[in-house]
Structures are given as C-alpha cells and as structure tokens.
Amino acid sequence: xxxxxxxxxxxxxxxxxxxxxxxxxxxxxxxxxxxxxxxxxxxxxxxxxxxxxxxxxxxxxxxxxxxxxxxxxxxxxxxxxxxxxxxxxxxx
Amino acid sequence: xxxxxxxxxxxxxxxxxxxxxxxxxxxxxxxxxxxxxxxxxxxxxxxxxxxxxxxxxxxxxxxxxxxxxxxxxxxxxxxxxxxxxxxxxxxx
Amino acid sequence: xxxxxxxxxxxxxxxxxxxxxxxxxxxxxxxxxxxxxxxxxxxxxxxxxxxxxxxxxxxxxxxxxxxxxxxxxxxxxxxxxxxxxxxxxxxxxxxxxxxxxxxxxxxxxxxxxxxxxxxxxxxxxxxxxxxxxxx
Amino acid sequence: xxxxxxxxxxxxxxxxxxxxxxxxxxxxxxxxxxxxxxxxxxxxxxxxxxxxxxxxxxxxxxxxxxxxxxxxxxxxxxxxxxxxxxxxxxxxxxxxxxxxxxxxxxxxxxxxxxxxxxxxxxxxxxxxxxxxxxx
Numbered sequence: 001x002x003x004x005x006x007x008x009x010x011x012x013x014x015x016x017x018x019x020x021x022x023x024x025x026x027x028x029x030x031x032x033x034x035x036x037x038x039x040x041x042x043x044x045x046x047x048x049x050x051x052x053x054x055x056x057x058x059x060x061x062x063x064x065x066x067x068x069x070x071x072x073x074x075x076x077x078x079x080x081x082x083x084x085x086x087x088x089x090x091x092x
Numbered sequence: 093x094x095x096x097x098x099x100x101x102x103x104x105x106x107x108x109x110x111x112x113x114x115x116x117x118x119x120x121x122x123x124x125x126x127x128x129x130x131x132x133x134x135x136x137x138x139x140x141x142x143x144x145x146x147x148x149x150x151x152x153x154x155x156x157x158x159x160x161x162x163x164x165x166x167x168x169x170x171x172x173x174x175x176x177x178x179x180x181x182x183x184x
Numbered sequence: 185x186x187x188x189x190x191x192x193x194x195x196x197x198x199x200x201x202x203x204x205x206x207x208x209x210x211x212x213x214x215x216x217x218x219x220x221x222x223x224x225x226x227x228x229x230x231x232x233x234x235x236x237x238x239x240x241x242x243x244x245x246x247x248x249x250x251x252x253x254x255x256x257x258x259x260x261x262x263x264x265x266x267x268x269x270x271x272x273x274x275x276x277x278x279x280x281x282x283x284x285x286x287x288x289x290x291x292x293x294x295x296x297x298x299x300x301x302x303x304x305x306x307x308x309x310x311x312x313x314x315x316x317x318x319x
Numbered sequence: 320x321x322x323x324x325x326x327x328x329x330x331x332x333x334x335x336x337x338x339x340x341x342x343x344x345x346x347x348x349x350x351x352x353x354x355x356x357x358x359x360x361x362x363x364x365x366x367x368x369x370x371x372x373x374x375x376x377x378x379x380x381x382x383x384x385x386x387x388x389x390x391x392x393x394x395x396x397x398x399x400x401x402x403x404x405x406x407x408x409x410x411x412x413x414x415x416x417x418x419x420x421x422x423x424x425x426x427x428x429x430x431x432x433x434x435x436x437x438x439x440x441x442x443x444x445x446x447x448x449x450x451x452x453x454x
Contacts, residue, residue, distance in 0.1 A: 016234050017304035018316040061318070065302070068237035084234050084302070090317040091231065091238075091262055091303025092215050092274050092294065108369050109439035110451045153453070157437070160372035176369050176437070182452040183366065183373075183397055183438025184350050184409050184429060196331055199349070205404045208353035211346070211425075214334070218343035218416060269340045281353060287426045290346075294418060 008032060009039045009079055013048065016086035019062065023052040032077075041066070042073040044083055058087055100124060101131045101171055105140060108178035111154065115144040124169075133158070134165040136175055150179055186242030187261040188235055198277040202257040207279035211290040215274040217267050225310035231264045231273065234302040238262070245296045249278075252292065253285035260293060262303055273305075321377030322396040323370055333412040337392040342414035346425040350409040352402050360445035366399045366408065369437040373397070380431045384413075387427065388420035395428060397438055408440075 008031045020026050032039050032047045041064045049055055055062065064071045065084040077083060100123045112118050124131050124139045133156045141147055147154065156163045157176040169175060199212055217229050246258045256279040263273050276293045280286040307315045334347055352364050381393045391414040398408050411428045415421040442450045 014234065016302065017232055017306075018318070021316075063302075065234070065237055068240040070300075084237060086234065086302055087304065087316065088318050089298070089300065089302050090305050090319055091233070091301050092298035106369065108437065109367055109441075110453070113451075155437075157369070157372055160375035162435075176372060178369065178437055179439065179451065180453050181433070181435065181437050182440050182454055183368070183436050184433035195334055195347075199330055199347075203351070203405065205352075205354040208351060210349040210351060212330075212334075212349075213418065213422070214345040214347075215418070216338070216343060216345060217340075219340040270338065283348065283350070283426075283429060287348070287422065291418075291422045 007034060009034050009077070011039065011044055011047075011077055012082045013044065014082065014084045016084065018087045019055060019058060019085055022054045022057065025052070038076040038078070040073060041071045041075045041077060041083070044077060045073065045085075048085060061088055062086070063088065099126055101126050101169070103131065103136055103139075103169055104174045105136065106174065106176045108176065110179045111147060111150060111177055114146045114149065117144070130168040130170070132165060133163045133167045133169060133175070136169060137165065137177075140177060153180055154178070155180065185259060186239050186246065187259075188233055188238060188264055189261060190263070190265045193261055193263055193272040193275045195272065195275060198259050198261065198275050201259045202277045202279040204256050204279055206281065207256040207286075208281055209283035209286040210277065210279045211283075211286040213274075213276040213290050213294050214272050215294070217269050217271050217273060219269055226269070226307055227310050228269070228308040229267045229273065230306040230308065231262070231267065232304050232306075233262070233264055237302050241301045242297065245293055245300070248296070249289040249292050253280065253289045254282070255280045255285060255289055258289070258293070260297065262297070262301070264303075320394060321374050321381065322394075323368055323373060323399055324396060325398070325400045328396055328398055328407040328410045330407065330410060333394050333396065333410050336394045337412045337414040339391050339414055341416065342391040342421075343416055344418035344421040345412065345414045346421040348409075348411040348425050348429050349407050350429070352404050352406050352408060354404055361404070361442055362445050363404070363443040364402045364408065365441040365443065366397070366402065367439050367441075368397070368399050372437050376436045377432065380428055380435070383431070384424040384427050388415065388424045389417070390415045390420060390424055393424070393428070395432065397432070397436070399438075
C-alpha cells in the first residue's frame with residue numbers, strides 16, 4: 001500500500017577541526033537508515049562512525065549540533081535539518 | 093636639673109578634602125602637649141579637634157596617617173614625622 | 185554584539201563600542217597568544233570556527249549575562265585564522281553602572297565562550313609539530 | 320606601576336604597558352564618570368589626592384596582588400582634577416599567564432584602591448550643588 005516508504009534519511013553533516021582532519025571531509029550527505037521512528041543524533045553518530053571508522057579515536061568526546069544548537073543523542077533530526085559534528089571546543 | 097624639658101611637640105599636619113574645607117587649612121604646625129610619654133595619634137587628634145572644633149562633624153570617621161602609612165590612635169608620632177588627617181577615601 | 189574576524193582585533197574599537205555615560209565601569213578582557221605552555225614553546229595558533237553556530241552561541245551567552253547582571257553594553261569578538269605570538273585571539277568588553285557586575289559578566293562571558301562556542305585552535309609548536317588543542 | 324595624572328588617561332597606553340608574550344590574558348578596568356547615581360545627575364567630578372601616600376598605597380596593593388596571584392605586569396593609574404561625563408577616572412591593567420588570575424587581581428586592585436588609597440571625589444550635581452563623596 002505505502003509504495004513510497006522511506007528507508008533512509010539523507011542528513012547533511014559538517015565536520016570541524018580534528019573530526020574534519022581525521023575524515024578528510026568537511027561536509028558529507030550521510031544516508032541514515034530510518035527504523036520506523038524519527039532519526040536521532042544517535043542514529044547519525046552510528047552512521048557516521050560506520051562510514052568513517054577513524055572518528056573512533058575521538059569516540060564519546062564528539063559533540064553534535066542540529067542547526068546552530070547543541071544536541072544530545074536523543075535529539076531528533078528532522079528531514080532537511082543540518083547537523084554538525086566536532087571535537088570539544090578550544091576557542092579563546 | 094632638666095632645664096630643657098619639652099612640654100610640646102610640634103607636629104606637621106596636612107588636611108585633605110572635607111577636612112581641609114571645614115578648617116580652611118591645608119597644613120598646620122600643631123603644638124601637641126607632651127605628657128611624659130611619646131606623642132600618639134590620639135594626642136594629635138585631640139589637639140586638632142581642640143584647635144578646629146568644626147572637624148567634629150567628621151568625628152570618628154577621620155583617618156590618620158604617619159608619613160605615608162595608615163595609623164591608629166596608638167601609633168607613636170616621632171618628632172619630625174609628618175601626619176595626615178582626612179575623611180574616608182572615595183577614589184576610583 | 186558578537187563578531188568573528190580574520191583581521192587583527194582592535195582593542196580601542198572594543199572600548200569605544202561599549203562606552204556610555206550610563207556606565208561607571210568598563211571591563212576589557214583580551215586573550216593573547218602566549219609563548220609557553222608547560223615549558224612547550226608556541227610559535228603560532230590557527231583558529232577555526234563553525235561560524236553561524238559560534239555567533240548564535242555568543243549571542244546566547246551575552247543574553248544570559250544580561251539576565252544575570254545589570255549591564256550597559258557588551259562586545260564579544262573572536263579572531264580566526266593564523267595568529268602569531270602576542271596577537272589577540274579574543275576580546276570581551278562590558279560596560280555597566282557598577283564594577284562588580286562588569287567584572288562578573290566579563291568573566292562569565294569568557295568562561296562560557298571557552299566552554300561552549302564552537303571554535304578550535306591548533307598549536308604550532310616550536311619543534312615544528314602541530315596539534316589540535318582539546319581540553 | 321602606580322601613577323597619578325592630571326591628564327586624560329590613555330587606555331591604549333595602559334594595554335601596551337602590560338603586553339608581553341608571557342601572558343595569555345590581559346584585563347583592563349576603567350572607571351568612568353557616570354551620569355546618574357540614584358536618579359541624581361552628575362555634571363562633573365573633582366578628584367584630590369594625598370599624592371605620596373596614594374602612590375605608596377597603590378604600590379602596596381600591587382605587591383599584595385603579586386603575592387596572591389601569578390601575574391606578568393600591572394599598571395594602576397588615577398586621574399586627578401576636574402573630570403566631565405564619560406571621562407576615565409581610574410585605570411587598572413593586569414596581564415597574567417592565565418585569565419582567572421588576571422580577573423581576580425584586577426578586581427582586587429580596584430577594590431583595594433577604592434577602600435584604601437587616599438583620593439577623594441567631589442560631586443558636581445546638575446542642580447549646581449557640590450558634595451564630597453564619603454562612602
């Protein structure tokens with residue numbers, strides 16, 4: 001009946017600083033599997049680590065934002081919302 | 093026997109801010125009675141209030157210095173040491 | 185108002201921007217590129233930002249400071265790119281009617297900036313190595 | 320180093336005087352002539368000092384700050400004479416390897432200066448009256 005059922009959500013992910021250098025990627029359109037519930041940052045993180053195993057060296061230190069706001073693993077990523085992924089900040 | 097017995101110590105007193113304005117005096121050579129012990133700030137203060145009764149409006153708020161150091165009522169004023177007398181400070 | 189810049193930070197401009205006769209106190213904080221960190225010698229620093237979020241986060245921090253203290257004006261600016269020894273990496277200027285508020289707000293803003301604003305620095309050590317600084 | 324001056328205080332000069340590659344943090348505090356105090360309007364302030372003791376007391380305060388915190392350089396300057404709205408009455412600049420020390424020392428120095436240094440100010444209110452300020 002539902003012939004247009006979506007199995008993946010494409011998420012626009014920007015990477016910064018050491019996360020960018022480890023992956024050699026500043027921006028990636030990541031295909032995140034959809035499992036019958038809204039995509040969360042945890043899903044994005046899992047897809048990102050699968051695609052870029054070298055990010056494992058930053059592991060649980062990686063931080064995420066949806067749009068321009070910090071997000072935690074339960075934050076929902078609506079279709080079209082950009083995500084940023086980066087190491088602990090060190091400005092100043 | 094002691095024909096040069098001193099009965100007064102002349103103390104050089106500078107006055108500042110409201111203390112100066114109340115007395116119309118920026119500097120006075122004050123004759124402070126000597127009572128068989130070293131002259132203290134308490135003695136200077138007493139002589140000053142006697143000489144300038146209008147200082148009473150500042151009363152116990154008046155501050156004293158010997159040289160360039162804060163002094164309390166028990167601080168000894170050696171002959172030749174200058175004294176300063178002023179209201180609470182309000183710089184900044 | 186928060187800013188990011190690739191140009192040298194002008195401390196005089198920061199002070200002018202927060203000046204007002206409503207304020208009796210002005211605080212300026214400048215972070216500069218320091219030569220030694222635990223005996224290791226720095227030649228230069230490279231700063232990178234996630235710019236739109238950095239600006240948004242700096243705006244939130246300024247708004248929080250205004251909720252906590254009575255302030256007149258705030259300027260927050262962070263330099264990006266390649267900085268050599270002694271150059272100013274960050275500037276925070278706060279004016280307020282009273283100095284306790286100016287000091288507390290200035291310290292709050294720089295502390296939160298370093299904790300939350302998405303900017304990263306890479307050390308250029310004197311031995312030729314480079315290293316991202318991660319607290 | 321402590322100074323008293325009859326000339327306008329140059330904030331840029333204060334910042335330059337404490338600049339060093341040993342320091343990662345610089346704090347500048349400026350006290351300025353504020354227009355309103357509890358709804359009363361100030362036109363100008365007159366500052367008077369017992370100069371030799373003021374300098375000696377400022378030196379003691381700087382020395383105390385150096386005992387409490389690791390600092391690079393300190394500049395303390397107070398203006399004397401007639402100041403109009405917005406003019407700088409006092410400036411304190413401190414550089415330090417780390418910002419917490421710079422903030423704490425800057426606040427200590429201005430707090431102690433206001434508490435101990437023999438300088439007095441007289442308000443020139445907008446109603447034409449004059450009044451010595453006594454805390």
